[in-house]
Amino acid sequence: MHPALVGVGALAAAGAGALAYAHLETKLFTLREVTVPVLPRGAADLRVLHFSDLHLTPTQERKIEWIRSLAALRPDFVVDTGDNMAHVDSLEPLLDALEPLLSSAPGAFVMGSNDYFAPSPKNPARYLLPDARIFHKIDPPRLPADKLAAAFSAAGWIDLTNRRDAIDLGGVHVDLVGVDDPHLDRDVFPAARERAAGDDRTGAASSGLRMGVVHAPYVRVLDQMHDDGADVILAGHTHGGQLCVPFYGALVTNCDLDRGRAKGLHGWPGARPDAPGGEDSTWLNVSAGAGTSPYAPFRFACRPEATLVTLTAR
Helix, strand or coil: CCHHHHHHHHHHHHHHHHHHHHHHHCCCCEEEEEEEEEECCCCCCEEEEEECCCCECCCCHHHHHHHHHHHHHCCCEEEECCCCECCCCCHHHHHHHHHHHHCCCCEEECCCHHHHECCCCCCHHHHHCCCCCCCCCCCCCECCHHHHHHHHHHCCCEECCCEEEEEEECCEEEEEEECCCHHHCCCCCCCCCCCCCCECCCCCECCEEEEEECCCCCHHHHHHHHHCCCCEEEECCCHHHCEEECCCEECCCCCCCCHHHCCEEEEECCCCCCCCCCCCCEEEEECCCCCCCCCCCCCECCCCEEEEEEEEEC
C-alpha cells in the first residue's frame, strides 16, 4: 500500500477512536468538590449541591440513576442552574431523577433556554462566532417550563426567575438573587433591597450570605450580581467548553464569558478572592454541566459533572 494511503488510514482510525471516546465521556459522570470561604465567622459548614445542564432525554437511564444517587451526599441546599430538558417528553423522567433531592433538601432554581425550547440541529462552527445566536433562527418545539417550575415550587424549591428570596440554612441567613436566562435576553435584574444596619458598602449583610444564581454567565449579569454584593455566584450554560484541548482548555463558552472561566471555581471580575488582586472579587462557580445536546452527544477532556460546594467560614 502506498505510504500516503497508510497515513490517511491511520488518521481516519485515530479520528474514529477519538470520536468514540468523546461519546463515551458523556457517560463518565463525576463530582467536583470545592470549598468557598464566605460564611460569617463561627458558622458551621454548609454543603451546596450545584448541578446544571442535565439536557435529559427519556432514554438516558444511566444519567437518571446518577442524578438520583446525588441525594446520598445529603446536601444542605441544592441549586439547579437550568437547561434540564432535551426532549418534549423529558419532564416525567426528569422529575423521577430529581425526586430524591426534591423530597430531602431545600433548593433554588433558574431556567435555561433548554427548559423553554427543545434543542435543534445546529452547525457546530457557529459556536466559534462572537455570538452564536446570530444565525440561529429556527423555531424549536416548546418545552413545559411552566410545569417544571410548578413541580419544583411544589417541592419547596425557590424560584429565582428575575426575583429575590431568602432562606435560613444552619443558622445562616442566605439572601438569594436570580435572573431568567440571559442567553435568551430574558434577564431582568430585580431591584436592590434596602440596606440594613450592619451592611457593608455593597449592601451584603455581614451576619449572613448573599448568593447569585444564573444559567448563562454573561458579563452584564455577573457585574450586576457583583455590584449587588453577592458573596458567591453559581452558573452553568458553558458545558465547560464541551470539547476541550488538553493542557489548553475550552475553545468556546457560548457567551461573552472568557474561556479561562469556562468551568470551575474562579473570581469575578478579578482574581479569586483568596488570591492577590482578588480582594474585591466575588466567588464564581461555573458548572461544566452533566449533559449535551442530543444532536452533539460528545465531550472531550471535559467530563459531565455536578459540584459539591462546601461553604465555610471566612
